Amino acid sequence: MRLARSWTRGAAAGRHRIFPDLAGVNLARRLAQPLPQRGLTPARLLAELKRDLLPFLRDSGHPAFFGYVMSPPSGAGVAADLLASAFDQNLTAWRSAPGPTEMERLVVDWLRQITGLPEGSGGLLTSGGSMATLAALSVARAVKAPAGTVRGGLGLLGDRLMTLYSSDEVHMSVPRAAQILGLGTAAVRIVPSDARFRLDPAALEDAVLADRRAGHLPFCVVASAGTVNTGAVDPLEAIARLARKHRLWLHVDAAYGGPLGLSALHRPLLRGLEEADSVALDPHKWLYAPLDAGCVLYRDPATARAAFSARGEYAQIFETGERESFAFFEHGPELSRRFRALKVWMILKYHGAERLGQRLAEEMALATHLARLVQNHAELELLAPVETGIVCFRYMPAAARRGAGSRAVVPDERRRGGRGGDDRGRRAADAIVDRLNQDLLLALQRGGRVYLSNALLRGRFALRACLVNFRTRRTDLERLVQEVVREGRRLTTADRGRS
Numbered sequence: 001m002r003l004a005r006s007w008t009r010g011a012a013a014g015r016h017r018i019f020p021d022l023a024g025v026n027l028a029r030r031l032a033q034p035l036p037q038r039g040l041t042p043a044r045l046l047a048e049l050k051r052d053l054l055p056f057l058r059d060s061g062h063p064a065f066f067g068y069v070m071s072p073p074s075g076a077g078v079a080a081d082l083l084a085s086a087f088d089q090n091l092t093a094w095r096s097a098p099g100p101t102e103m104e105r106l107v108v109d110w111l112r113q114i115t116g117l118p119e120g121s122g123g124l125l126t127s128g129g130s131m132a133t134l135a136a137l138s139v140a141r142a143v144k145a146p147a148g149t150v151r152g153g154l155g156l157l158g159d160r161l162m163t164l165y166s167s168d169e170v171h172m173s174v175p176r177a178a179q180i181l182g183l184g185t186a187a188v189r190i191v192p193s194d195a196r197f198r199l200d201p202a203a204l205e206d207a208v209l210a211d212r213r214a215g216h217l218p219f220c221v222v223a224s225a226g227t228v229n230t231g232a233v234d235p236l237e238a239i240a241r242l243a244r245k246h247r248l249w250l251h252v253d254a255a256y257g258g259p260l261g262l263s264a265l266h267r268p269l270l271r272g273l274e275e276a277d278s279v280a281l282d283p284h285k286w287l288y289a290p291l292d293a294g295c296v297l298y299r300d301p302a303t304a305r306a307a308f309s310a311r312g313e314y315a316q317i318f319e320t321g322e323r324e325s326f327a328f329f330e331h332g333p334e335l336s337r338r339f340r341a342l343k344v345w346m347i348l349k350y351h352g353a354e355r356l357g358q359r360l361a362e363e364m365a366l367a368t369h370l371a372r373l374v375q376n377h378a379e380l381e382l383l384a385p386v387e388t389g390i391v392c393f394r395y396m397p398a399a400a401r402r403g404a405g406s407r408a409v410v411p412d413e414r415r416r417g418g419r420g421g422d423d424r425g426r427r428a429a430d431a432i433v434d435r436l437n438q439d440l441l442l443a444l445q446r447g448g449r450v451y452l453s454n455a456l457l458r459g460r461f462a463l464r465a466c467l468v469n470f471r472t473r474r475t476d477l478e479r480l481v482q483e484v485v486r487e488g489r490r491l492t493t494a495d496r497g498r499s
């Protein structure tokens with residue numbers, strides 16, 4: 001416990017290196033030991049941990065860690081996880097863990113309220129957004145598949161595909177789910193996104209109609225509420241209308257953006273989310289829960305039972321009351337499940353929805369501030385509009401800017417259509433800037449003082465900063481910009497020195 005506290009204090013104060021400066025083989029060698037035959041004293045164990053593990057963590061809670069949409073854990077959540085381990089409850093069903101099961105159902109209902117789904121919707125906590133989406137798409141498939149396929153399998157469909165639709169900015173968990181579910185990755189129809197990286201509803205409808213004409217079975221559309229690359233929110237209301245019209249299951253991947261429903265100021269961004277048949281939402285992404293905490297919500301929990309009905313005699317439930325006979329394994333793929341609800345419960349109880357919503361709003365404002373710093377800097381270029389808490393940009397020395405030409409926040413579609421030599425010139429210049437930014441990213445990550453990740457936007461390499469950390473202040477953003485520019489200049493001069 002003391003170690004947890006001192007680690008957290010170090011993270012909060014920004015005292016740790018964000019990323020270790022050690023090659024993988026050296027790290028492996030350092031940990032390598034034969035299977036321990038005799039136990040150690042707690043003091044020795046702790047000493048080994050401090051020596052062989054602590055210096056080699058990536059500190060995602062550092063105020064200057066902007067790498068991923070992964071908020072640092074609230075202390076209440078950390079304490080809850082420790083308690084959950086001590087209690088060691090197995091949340092398969094009410095019978096195995098009565099109090100914790102009721103607590104999870106309550107917590108899931110609180111999360112439902114954040115999304116605006118109607119009362120009576122329900123679901124369960126998962127390891128994360130990927131599992132939530134896998135569960136949701138299993139249900140969508142079971143509900144929308146022609147009669148007999150839940151038992152007989154998709155082979156009964158012959159050459160016909162059960163197709164689903166999403167934008168080109170969709171998270172990889174969607175094609176992966178299609179792969180795991182045997183739908184085939186080809187069944188995921190990628191609909192182009194618009195200039196703001198949002199799914200284009202007209203293109204969606206065209207794709208659905210084309211597949212119908214070809215004899216396929218369109219069954220589902222996956223919209224994003226906060227895409228992984230740029231944080232864009234798809235036009236959920238328009239997509240919901242089309243989903244109803246074409247009888248498609250609407251799954252909304254709100255793994256990252258869902259918690260914005262807590263901020264009164266930003267709730268309107270999610271309008272239409274309440275129309276979904278299922279939603280994925282990760283408390284470990286932007287609700288300050290320690291990993292792992294995802295959630296899947298079903299508009300009609302009874303639909304889930306169509307997908308998760310297979311069971312063994314040992315799981316027979318003899319209780320008949322509505323609450324006593326409740327089983328999470330009828331709503332998702334897992335049987336044994338950890339008491340994840342405790343940390344989400346503790347976080348919401350300890351901080352309160354109001355304070356959490358305010359903090360989310362502050363992080364949204366930080367993203368806007370960073371975008372402004374980028375736009376006001378002659379050597380930086382914003383590569384996507386800031387829709388939520390993600391800022392995508394690149395370093396662009398003045399000389400390269402003349403070649404690559406763009407000063408476009410939103411890449412101009414026309415410029416992508418071939419314009420002969422002009423276009424080739426731009427592509428070549430872009431390739432140089434891409435390489436420069438790749439080197440820059442690696443140098444920053446290795447430096448261990450700030451941490452960014454990357455995105456590929458319309459073929460351009462972008463530095464990606466995610467603002468999901470309650471420890472981040474404006475000064476951290478100013479330092480980030482300084483570090484990027486300093487590293488960019490260093491690389492540019494080094495390059496010129498070589499040629």
Ligand SMILES: *Cc1c(COP(=O)(O)O)cnc(C)c1O
Pocket residue numbers: 069127128129130131171173224226227228253254255256282285294
């Ligand atoms: C992170 C993320 C996921 C996947 O969630 P995991 O918890 O990593 O499984 C899915 N969709 C979006 C938009 C995400 O940001």
